[in-house]
Amino acid sequence: MVPMPHYLILSALLFAIGAAGVILSRNLLIMFMSIEVMLNAANLAIITFSRFLNVMDGHVFVFLVMAIAAAEAAVGLAMIITIFRNRGTIDADKFNLMKW
Amino acid sequence: MELAIFYISAIVAAGGALMMILQRNPVASVLYLILSLVALAVLFVQLSALFVGSLLIIVYAGAILVLFLFVIMLLNLRGEKFTSEKPILDKGTKITLVVLFFMELVILIKQMAFPQRMDSLMTQASPDFGGVEPVATLLYTKYLYPFELTSILLLVAIVGAVIMAKRDKNEEEGER
Amino acid sequence: MTALIVIIFIKVLVVILAVLTGCAYSTWLERKLMARFQHRIGPNVAGPYGLLQPIADAIKLAFKEDIVPNNAERLTYALAPIVSFVPALLTYAVVPFGPTVSIMGHQVDMVISDMNVGVLFIFAVTSLGVYGIVLAGWSSGSKYSLLGGIRSSAQMISYEVAYGLSIMGVIVLAGTLSLKELVDQQANFFDWFIFRQPVGFALYVICAIAETNRAPFDLPEAESELVAGYHTEYSSLRFAMFFIGEYANMIAVSAVAATLFLGGWHGPLLPPIVWFLIKIFFFMSFYIWLRATLPRLRYDQLMNLGWKVLFPLALLNVMATAFIVRMLD
Numbered sequence: 001m002v003p004m005p006h007y008l009i010l011s012a013l014l015f016a017i018g019a020a021g022v023i024l025s026r027n028l029l030i031m032f033m034s035i036e037v038m039l040n041a042a043n044l045a046i047i048t049f050s051r052f053l054n055v056m057d058g059h060v061f062v063f064l065v066m067a068i069a070a071a072e073a074a075v076g077l078a079m080i081i082t083i084f085r086n087r088g089t090i091d092a093d094k095f096n097l098m099k100w
Numbered sequence: 101m102e103l104a105i106f107y108i109s110a111i112v113a114a115g116g117a118l119m120m121i122l123q124r125n126p127v128a129s130v131l132y133l134i135l136s137l138v139a140l141a142v143l144f145v146q147l148s149a150l151f152v153g154s155l156l157i158i159v160y161a162g163a164i165l166v167l168f169l170f171v172i173m174l175l176n177l178r179g180e181k182f183t184s185e186k187p188i189l190d191k192g193t194k195i196t197l198v199v200l201f202f203m204e205l206v207i208l209i210k211q212m213a214f215p216q217r218m219d220s221l222m223t224q225a226s227p228d229f230g231g232v233e234p235v236a237t238l239l240y241t242k243y244l245y246p247f248e249l250t251s252i253l254l255l256v257a258i259v260g261a262v263i264m265a266k267r268d269k270n271e272e273e274g275e276r
Numbered sequence: 277m278t279a280l281i282v283i284i285f286i287k288v289l290v291v292i293l294a295v296l297t298g299c300a301y302s303t304w305l306e307r308k309l310m311a312r313f314q315h316r317i318g319p320n321v322a323g324p325y326g327l328l329q330p331i332a333d334a335i336k337l338a339f340k341e342d343i344v345p346n347n348a349e350r351l352t353y354a355l356a357p358i359v360s361f362v363p364a365l366l367t368y369a370v371v372p373f374g375p376t377v378s379i380m381g382h383q384v385d386m387v388i389s390d391m392n393v394g395v396l397f398i399f400a401v402t403s404l405g406v407y408g409i410v411l412a413g414w415s416s417g418s419k420y421s422l423l424g425g426i427r428s429s430a431q432m433i434s435y436e437v438a439y440g441l442s443i444m445g446v447i448v449l450a451g452t453l454s455l456k457e458l459v460d461q462q463a464n465f466f467d468w469f470i471f472r473q474p475v476g477f478a479l480y481v482i483c484a485i486a487e488t489n490r491a492p493f494d495l496p497e498a499e500s501e502l503v504a505g506y507h508t509e510y511s512s513l514r515f516a517m518f519f520i521g522e523y524a525n526m527i528a529v530s531a532v533a534a535t536l537f538l539g540g541w542h543g544p545l546l547p548p549i550v551w552f553l554i555k556i557f558f559f560m561s562f563y564i565w566l567r568a569t570l571p572r573l574r575y576d577q578l579m580n581l582g583w584k585v586l587f588p589l590a591l592l593n594v595m596a597t598a599f600i601v602r603m604l605d
Contacts, residue, residue, distance in 0.1 A: 002106045005209055007143070010110045012205035014117055014136075020198040021121035024191065029126050029172065033133050036164070037117045040140055040156075051147040051229075059235045060243045062152045066159045067250045071257035073164045077171045078264035084175050085267075127352060127414060134407070154396040162403025163433065169410050170429045173422065231392060232453055 007048040014041035028080050028090040032073075039069050105146060112139035126172045134161050149230040287388050291368050298556075299523035300330035306564050313568035334516065342512040347417035356415060357510065357517035360408020364524035366401045370394040371531045372456050374541050374548040386541075386549070387456060394455040395447060398532060399440055402487060405525060406432040409489070412518070413506040424505025427495050427575065434582040435486040435493075441590035442479035445597040446536050449473065459540035470537040475593045477537045479586055481562075484529040486582070488522065491567035495575060530559035 014037055021034025043062045050058025084090055116136030123129045137160050144153030228234055239247050304319065304326065311318025319326030344353060374386030391397055406429055413425015446469045450458050462468050470477045486493040495505075507518045534540060534555035543551030573581070 002102055002146070006106060006110075007147070008209045009206055010114065010143075012202060012209060013114050014140075016198055016202035016205065017114065017117040017121065019201060020195065021117075023194050023198070025121060027124075027126065029168065029177070030121060030123075030129055033129060033168065034121060036133070036160070037120070037136070040137065040160075043152075043156075044140060044143065047144055047147050047149050047152065051149070054229075056230065056234055056238055057242070059149055059152050059230060060238050060246075062149075063155065063235070063239065064243075064246055064250055066155060067254060070159060070164060071254050073167055074257045074261040075264070077167055078261040080171060081174070082264050090175070090177070125349075127349070127411070131352070131355075131411075150391075150393050151396070154393050154400050157400040158396070158403055162400065162406075162436065166403075166406055166410070166429055166433055169407075169414070170426065170433075173410070173414050173426050173429070176422075232396075 004048060004052050008045060011041045011045040011048065014038075014044065026092050028083070028092050031092060032076055032080070036069060036073075039065060102146065106143070109139040109142045109146070112136065113143065126177050127169065130165055130168050130172070134165055137161055137165075147230075151230055151232045151235050283384055284388065287384075291373075291388060292365065295365060295368060295524055295527060296520065298527050299520045300334065302523045302527065302560055303333065303519070304330050305560065306567075309561065309564045310568055313565070337516040338513055340512040342514065343509075345417050345509050348509065349415040349417070352411050352415035353509075354514075356408050356412035357514045357521070358408075359411060360405065361517045361521040361524070363401045363404040363408075364521050364528055367398055367525075367528040367532070370397050370455050371528075371535055372459055372540060373531075373552050385456070390454060390456045392452075392454045395443060395453045395458075402439075402529075403436060405487075408518075408521065409506045412510065416506070416509040418509050420508050421506050424508070428489060428506060431486060431489075431493065431495060431578060431582075434579060435483045435586070438479060438582060438586040438590045439483035439487055441587070441594055442476045442483055443536060444590075444594045445473045445476035448594065448597045448601055455535055455540075459535060459542065462539035463542055465539070465542075468537065468539045473537065473593075473597070475589065476597075477533075479590050479593065480533060480537065481559075482586060484533065485563065485566065486578075488525045488529055490526065490563055492570040492572050493578060494572060495578060526560065526563060527556060530556045530563075533559055 018034045018036075018038030018041060021037065022031050025031050025034065043065055046058040046061050046065075050056060080090060083095065087094060113136045116132045116134075116139065120129045120132040120136065123132065137156060141153045141156045144150075144156060307329070308318040308326070319329040322328040322332045344350065369388045370391055372385070372387035372390070376383055376385050378384065409428045409432075410425045413421045413423075413428065416422070446458070447453060449469065449472055450461055452458060452461075458469075485491075489495075507515060510518060531552075534552060538555050541548035541552040543554075546554075
């Protein structure tokens with residue numbers, strides 16, 4: 001049997017990698033995918049607690065998280081397409097019109 | 101045996117995620133992310149979450165990431181190098197911050213009193229645990245309102261995506 | 277324990293070999309039938325009735341030069357044929373092809389793995405199938421391939437929704453996701469789900485054709501406009517893998533259709549496996565017949581059909597089924 005902290009540390013590691021991707025990358029698409037990694041790290045933690053507490057409510061939460069991730073991907077990708085049309089790039093640092 | 105499966109999947113999941121953020125080519129990033137997600141699905145199944153594990157593959161690998169690939173192909177991105185003036189924080193600081201954050205999480209997990217207790221609490225899961233029927237029962241009884249609210253969220257997302265991705269009529273004529 | 281592992285190993289080996297032979301002879305069947313439809317004779321030189329033709333083709337492809345275009349993305353280019361081939365094979369892991377039999381004192385299920393989420397597994401695997409085509413189209417570095425890849429990703433995402441929903445009616449009626457139990461529920465001829473789910477069956481067949489990129493939905497590889505689409509740049513064994521992958525996919529959706537709607541291996545007189553093969557053969561011939569009969573759809577027609585006809589119909593079918601099941605309770 002795999003002890004519980006193993007899963008939780010893996011979840012933390014995935015979350016940290018996702019966070020690193022968001023702050024290090026300048027590519028909007030990769031930042032977006034990093035957010036998906038972070039969501040799934042949270043999913044793993046939820047599933048772990050669900051299994052070790054022997055209640056299935058966590059599975060419902062993960063189900064809802066996935067629905068939200070799908071909605072987020074649809075809207076986010078539409079935004080990326082619009083941004084690319086307007087500026088011709090998806091470099092996150094190039095969108096500084098509002099900065100002075 | 102179970103520990104071996106855990107370690108292999110964990111290494112693939114974390115390694116895939118790491119390779120994903122290190123790649124410059126977005127298509128390679130998507131591929132590494134799929135690898136990471138498949139390993140994660142294995143872990144879900146190991147935690148006897150069969151339904152959610154299959155959903156992970158169907159929803160993420162089958163739909164969301166295909167959408168990513170579709171957008172990458174539509175914009176025809178091939179790993180261009182992004183150069184811009186110096187960012188507010190340099191790379192070293194950012195990486196240090198992330199590592200510190202990870203250490204903090206690990207210390208938190210290690211210090212928690214309940215995981216040790218819970219290991220003994222852990223029993224053999226009933227054969228039904230994590231199957232379609234019990235999850236669906238919860239979804240349609242205890243969590244009916246959140247579930248129905250998700251459908252509204254999805255509707256909003258559909259409308260939003262269509263409006264954003266649609267070109268204006270004048271704009272279209274201007275381009276032709 | 278060791279006996280169990282050996283049995284599973286043998287089952288996997290037999291299934292893979294059977295699928296590969298099936299793929300090879302599907303090409304023969306397709307060429308022969310197409311020839312008959314068009315008032316020709318078809319392959320008849322290699323062996324009696326041209327039966328050795330698939331072997332000749334395989335040898336020819338194996339000895340061709342393997343060309344990688346200059347501006348291809350090498351790793352992805354090499355990976356794509358494998359990615360399109362493996363998911364097609366994975367589907368067979370959950371399809372039951374016979375009842376439980378006892379061989380040398382062992383009770384052997386004629387299915388590699390009877391998962392209790394078998395139908396979900398099939399969804400998951402078929403949803404992975406699109407990657408092979410998309411990656412091939414993207415990595416070839418040719419505009420025809422890229423167009424084929426974009427088309428196919430849009431087409432497969434669109435039709436996957438209706439594909440999934442068309443099976444949902446059967447699931448609602450049966451109340452299980454295990455393919456073995458689904459087959460068990462269809463033991464009597466009149467219990468076959470085709471009679472209780474005619475709309476679902478029709479939707480499944482149409483969407484399955486779109487999922488496998490066959491005529492009249494073969495836009496990703498329309499040879500008249502895209503020069504064969506995503507596999508334009510492929511040659512030699514890599515091309516052969518795409519080819520086998522396509523036929524393995526066709527046989528897979530036929531096997532799933534036979535399992536879900538036509539009672540799986542159930543049938544009178546003949547042994548179960550023979551009945552199963554007959555049902556698959558029926559679907560394959562139907563595919564080839566369609567290819568010989570129907571002209572290719574235009575892209576906008578394809579999208580309209582998928583989103584405005586098939587998808588609402590599938591939703592309506594699920595709702596009506598659920599309603600009736602609730603009423604009869």
